[in-house]
Amino acid sequence: MTTATRGAVGTAHTRVEGRDKVTGAARYAGEIPFADLAHGWLVLSTVARGRVRSVDTEAVLAMPGVLTVLHHHNAPRVTTDYVGLLGVPPDPTVALFQDDRVAHMGWPVALVVAETSEQAREAAEALVVHYDREPHDVAFSAERDTEAYPADGHMPAVVEKGDLEAGLAASAVVVDERYTTPEEHHNPMEPHAATARWEGGRLEVVDSNQGTNWVAGELAGLFSLDPASVRVRSEHVGGGFGSKGVRAHQVAAVMAATVLQRPVRVVMTRRQMFSLAGYRSPTAQRVRLGADPDGRLRVLEHRSLNLTSAVYEFVEPSAAAGRSMYAADAHHTASRVVRLDVPSPTWMRAPGEAPGSFALESALDELAERLGIDPIELRVRNEPSVGPVSGLPFGSRNLIACFREGARRFGWAERDPRPGVRRDGRWLLGTGTAAGSFPTTAMPSTAAVTAEADGTFTVRINAADIGTGARTALTLVAADALEVSTDRVRVHIGDSDLGPAIIAGGSMGTRSWSWAVTAAADELRRSLVPGADIPPEGITARSNTAEAVGALAQKERHAFGAQFAEVAVDPATGEVRVRRMLGVFAAGRIVNPLTARNQLVGGMIWGLSMALHEEAVRDRSTGGLYGADLAGYHVAAHADVPPIEADWVDDPDPDDPVGIKGIGEVGIVGAAAAVANAVWHATGVRHRSLPIRPDRVLSAGGDA
Ligand code: MOS
Numbered sequence: 001m002t003t004a005t006r007g008a009v010g011t012a013h014t015r016v017e018g019r020d021k022v023t024g025a026a027r028y029a030g031e032i033p034f035a036d037l038a039h040g041w042l043v044l045s046t047v048a049r050g051r052v053r054s055v056d057t058e059a060v061l062a063m064p065g066v067l068t069v070l071h072h073h074n075a076p077r078v079t080t081d082y083v084g085l086l087g088v089p090p091d092p093t094v095a096l097f098q099d100d101r102v103a104h105m106g107w108p109v110a111l112v113v114a115e116t117s118e119q120a121r122e123a124a125e126a127l128v129v130h131y132d133r134e135p136h137d138v139a140f141s142a143e144r145d146t147e148a149y150p151a152d153g154h155m156p157a158v159v160e161k162g163d164l165e166a167g168l169a170a171s172a173v174v175v176d177e178r179y180t181t182p183e184e185h186h187n188p189m190e191p192h193a194a195t196a197r198w199e200g201g202r203l204e205v206v207d208s209n210q211g212t213n214w215v216a217g218e219l220a221g222l223f224s225l226d227p228a229s230v231r232v233r234s235e236h237v238g239g240g241f242g243s244k245g246v247r248a249h250q251v252a253a254v255m256a257a258t259v260l261q262r263p264v265r266v267v268m269t270r271r272q273m274f275s276l277a278g279y280r281s282p283t284a285q286r287v288r289l290g291a292d293p294d295g296r297l298r299v300l301e302h303r304s305l306n307l308t309s310a311v312y313e314f315v316e317p318s319a320a321a322g323r324s325m326y327a328a329d330a331h332h333t334a335s336r337v338v339r340l341d342v343p344s345p346t347w348m349r350a351p352g353e354a355p356g357s358f359a360l361e362s363a364l365d366e367l368a369e370r371l372g373i374d375p376i377e378l379r380v381r382n383e384p385s386v387g388p389v390s391g392l393p394f395g396s397r398n399l400i401a402c403f404r405e406g407a408r409r410f411g412w413a414e415r416d417p418r419p420g421v422r423r424d425g426r427w428l429l430g431t432g433t434a435a436g437s438f439p440t441t442a443m444p445s446t447a448a449v450t451a452e453a454d455g456t457f458t459v460r461i462n463a464a465d466i467g468t469g470a471r472t473a474l475t476l477v478a479a480d481a482l483e484v485s486t487d488r489v490r491v492h493i494g495d496s497d498l499g500p501a502i503i504a505g506g507s508m509g510t511r512s513w514s515w516a517v518t519a520a521a522d523e524l525r526r527s528l529v530p531g532a533d534i535p536p537e538g539i540t541a542r543s544n545t546a547e548a549v550g551a552l553a554q555k556e557r558h559a560f561g562a563q564f565a566e567v568a569v570d571p572a573t574g575e576v577r578v579r580r581m582l583g584v585f586a587a588g589r590i591v592n593p594l595t596a597r598n599q600l601v602g603g604m605i606w607g608l609s610m611a612l613h614e615e616a617v618r619d620r621s622t623g624g625l626y627g628a629d630l631a632g633y634h635v636a637a638h639a640d641v642p643p644i645e646a647d648w649v650d651d652p653d654p655d656d657p658v659g660i661k662g663i664g665e666v667g668i669v670g671a672a673a674a675v676a677n678a679v680w681h682a683t684g685v686r687h688r689s690l691p692i693r694p695d696r697v698l699s700a701g702g703d704a
Helices: 018-023 057-061 117-126 142-147 164-170 212-222 248-260 270-276 318-324 353-371 375-381 399-410 470-482 509-527 546-550 593-612 671-683 694-700
Strands: 038-044 050-056 066-070 108-114 128-133 158-161 173-181 193-199 202-207 230-233 264-267 283-291 297-308 330-339 427-439 446-451 457-461 489-492 539-544 558-569 576-586 644-648
Touching: 038 117, 038 248, 038 270, 050 057, 050 108, 057 066, 057 117, 066 117, 066 248, 108 117, 108 248, 142 283, 142 297, 142 330, 164 283, 164 297, 164 330, 173 353, 193 248, 202 212, 202 248, 212 230, 212 248, 248 264, 283 318, 283 353, 297 318, 297 353, 318 330, 318 353, 318 427, 353 375, 353 427, 353 593, 353 671, 375 399, 375 427, 399 427, 399 558, 399 576, 399 644, 427 671, 446 509, 457 470, 457 509, 470 489, 470 509, 509 539, 509 546, 558 593, 558 671, 576 593, 576 671, 593 644, 593 671, 671 694
Parallel strands: 038 264, 202 230, 297 330, 457 489, 576 644
Antiparallel strands: 038 108, 050 128, 066 108, 158 330, 173 283, 193 202, 193 264, 283 297, 427 558, 446 457, 446 539, 558 576
16 A cells, blocks of 8 residues: 555546447457357247247257257256245246247247357258247237236335325316326346356356346256356446346356356347337326415326236336326326236336336426426425425435436526527427436445555555446545555456345446445555465455445435436427436535546436437237337437536435435436426417427427
């Protein structure tokens, strides 16, 4: 411990693996070389519901290079009778080839394994599978609420406080509106890919995922293996957004590697990802707000309907978003689900909050309009002093500080509140704002920090860098905790043999891992004798934050944000262009401003994309998606994205050793509502269904 270089945290740092990534030296799961590698290609069902009657393997087994065809008659047996790292039961979709049931279009029915990827694909496309079709039902709509039920996902589905009807009767103004959001897909740049092999009695999987302990635990559970005999590595990950947990590709690779006793790789195609990687459920939401003439809310009611598959219950908890946002005497929120013959939806960046904030924050804007109160002032008047439903204190809550700073920088004070009155040539102009929040959590993790004989430090923590810059953030955190410069710190991540740590998800990765790294570094500093030599094997200290994290007091813990957007709408073509966006966030201490801004801007771009472009459309007759690829599924491209600014106010978390909250998800929350509110301000027309497509703008007309 010689030089005390203070304060790496909070200073901009390029990614420590950045050079490897831009030069191609960084290898991704689908391109890491293995000797004697065989390739598997998944075969997906062409019916939406029914049974596999037979699989004609004979002709395919005679094709060049084909090694085997796995299906429900010959695949290894697995069990779903276990609970994984996240404490939720497995989606039985990953119990591949266990019976003849087909639960949705694109259900995995076979795996063809061959010497090369091309041979496997050729044979997979030639494989004839016969089905007994059954009628399917994929029609999601608000009317399905009659068959829906409240479901407990990872939070209570229904929360009711106060008398709703009495509150509505006493309200001077009531907003009662319905909103919809479509099925949306993650589309991480890097497709899901895994290679499995048996090596010295251990199962080894090289994968692209959001947590190697998580995937290792699921594979151990599925295949009834001793968890210590499963190793999963995932060094570089090209995006996850919630989709990269245990999925068909790893399970198929393990099955084939077990049967063939050689390494097998399975990579999903982009099209297969639309069936196998999960997605965000469409939502149908209703919001009722009742307020006094001064804007004080008497009633906040938010009901949301989402779909789930026939085999697994996943709740998109859109109605939960409001529980921490606004005070109201009567506060009713409910998320319900309906079962359909579709793939299981899953977590997707800001699950619940992203679609929920579109409805709630649009409704707030409608209330502001009817009351003649500025939308920011309306939020100020309903700012809670404690959790509106929980009654718990806030860890820190700087939402209004975000609005004040955002309003100043955006020029909100000069805004004319009247809709449809600004023109720039053929364009109608408008501005809008919305709030956002996302829960901040810390989860137990372990870390090891070694003082090396050469004066450097090695940090070992099973973190996952899914593109967020986690490896770099942890380098800065470790350097500060050790009081050394960052060039003396090396961080190893992405290997389940490094010990248990929480996943990159729920905006809790960097906070949870930083806690563990800080604790191990502190421990190491205590055990080092100043001036004493370090032995060749180094000196290692370890941490486990289970106790410290478990001792956190019950509080409302969230990151907050204020979103601003300016749009231009062409009333002749229905085109909506976003001209600028600003997001100001209160999201804890910012470890690395460079990569943090990237996270927040990335979320905001996704919000823009959600507002204007993204929509997966399911064909009711086949049960599949139209255009399941990046040509048919539109995402915002460079030409759609204007200058976007993200910044933050000072908001260190008072209960975190580093002051971190988490930034992975809050950037998308409220962004789509800000755009939709700006479209109203431009045109005078409310769009309550996303995306705001040109045809919707045209058919809605306006004040043009
Ligand atoms: Mo995320 S949806 O927390 O990976």
